[in-house]
Amino acid sequence: MTESAKGRPTMKDVAAEAGVALKTVSRVVNGEAGVAPAMAERVGAAIERLGYRRNESARVLRRGRTASIGLVIEDVADPFYSGISRAVENVALRHGSLVLSGSSGEDPRRERELVLTFCARRVDGLIIVPAGSDHAYLRPELDAGIAAVFADRPGGLDVDTVLCDNSGGARSGVAHLIAHGHRRVAFLGDSASIYTSGERLAGYRRALREAGLPYDASLVATGPAEQAGPALARMLTGDDPPTAVFTGNGRITVAVLRAGHRPALVGFDDFELADLLVPGVTVVAQDPARLGATAAELLFRRLAGGRGAPERVELPTRLIPRGSGELRP
Amino acid sequence: MTESAKGRPTMKDVAAEAGVALKTVSRVVNGEAGVAPAMAERVGAAIERLGYRRNESARVLRRGRTASIGLVIEDVADPFYSGISRAVENVALRHGSLVLSGSSGEDPRRERELVLTFCARRVDGLIIVPAGSDHAYLRPELDAGIAAVFADRPGGLDVDTVLCDNSGGARSGVAHLIAHGHRRVAFLGDSASIYTSGERLAGYRRALREAGLPYDASLVATGPAEQAGPALARMLTGDDPPTAVFTGNGRITVAVLRAGHRPALVGFDDFELADLLVPGVTVVAQDPARLGATAAELLFRRLAGGRGAPERVELPTRLIPRGSGELRP
DNA sequence: GCCCGCCATGACAACGTTGTCAACCCGGCG
């Protein structure tokens, strides 16, 4: 038995065990044609006996492709991103690929680190929810032949990108409130520096404009979710307070609800149990699963050799009335 | 320029570019001591110019350790598991390790496939939420020196294991209902073949026994979450219906709520917005983050060479009264 | 002034796999 005491058996060990050449074992392991059935069986038995598993690192080194992709999101524990994650995983599974994933926590440095780590592991492609705006560091990787897709936000590079119709969605949500008689609608959103947040604010303004309502900066607050409750409280105690609120993402919607305010409300992002609250929370829903699946499909199309100009896909949103958005002033 | 047209530059290319030996580049890349500062700078510049990144596959092949661990959970999109996932990722980050993760979807075959894929990629260790009960296939991997930790459920092998106090938690939840005057408490749980589910049912029975109440099989229903609503409806329309319900996991709790029933209720698993429903939902909370972190810590302790007998950690649960569990019959 | 020893650098093999190409065996055909 050539097999060393510790460590895993290698093809060499299997070859010795079966009394054949290394290359024959390789052929069997890879199911290549042109191996006599008897031989295949003999080798298979040896593999079984030794508990041999192919060393993927060596294989990758030799072949160049890793059959894995990298996924960088903001936070696995956020349902929006875990929905994306799950969809990507499913598509990857169908393509025989593994997913390396990591959470950037909205920190550009950490994102960069993750991406470079993934590249060092020679993933075939990347799906990135961009945290910063500067992705110049990706250039060399792209030039080296790594495919990349941006999801949820554009990354400032000319690669395939999948977005939601943030501005249109926000516009329809705000228009919904206006249609129900509100003329003072507040906007509580994430930091304006985040792309999606900026787009949603733009949609809000557009809805006001289209309804001939003035834009009042005192009705707009952006920042982390924890600040949304207090911000709204201040607005409500001011003079000429808002009668309705549009919230720019799921965390902020929940923060507002938790703060105990119950104004007319439409929120961006659907969330579980939105229908069970009283009143039900009207939302502009995105489809994270579709977002993830689309991004992954685009990526695998590139990996399969798809040339052509980078695509930019914009997914629709859907307004789901549940009660809170239909309250009158 | 030795660097080939396509493909990434290698250490050899960097060496040529800098006019030094391969090994010197290796030393610089790895920050090894004993390189003259001037030399380090020269090599660093060449690395920068070529956009060199170390090929991790080759490194792994040579060194044997991959600085990555595998995580097999049931479903990334389930908040309980994504909480675990996030915690594992954090701990791994601190240890300079990457996390490969995959969802088994409660399918033992898929779990096995994932684990073996991870092993082929030579992860240093595994954290597994076991789907099936037969993990004999892991034996050879363990013997080959891969560390493994079971999380959330025991896996039938003698390795480190982190569990929640399922039985104790269920017992306290049911006791809470009984203390509020209920004598007919239903149990709606997941398939009894799942470990956690069985334990929780045991806790339920124990609470009844301790209160001197009879066990009535017609008040117990197990199966997929979709069947929980109808099952409860049948119980409620029967004669001598339950006045309170204990639900065996978060999905079932939500299913019951969504079905429109509002009996006195305590649910296993906390969930977002449980406090905002009316009445608030009283739950027996687990701590997925702590579960994941503990499992990861145990794993890294082994990877650092920890010997000793396998540990079995049981994490406490916490009863959080919010209203639904305090309703009187 | 010379030798010893240390420090910086380099040459080389090895990790486990796969692609290339050569060798071999056997049967069938001329």
Added chain:
DNA sequence: CGCCGGGTTGACAACGTTGTCATGGCGGGC
């Protein structure tokens, strides 16, 4: 009976990195 060809099997190099060991140069001590 010999040769040819197809179908199997095997030998060998190469993938990019790191560990081991050798080499060379330089400073300090005697």
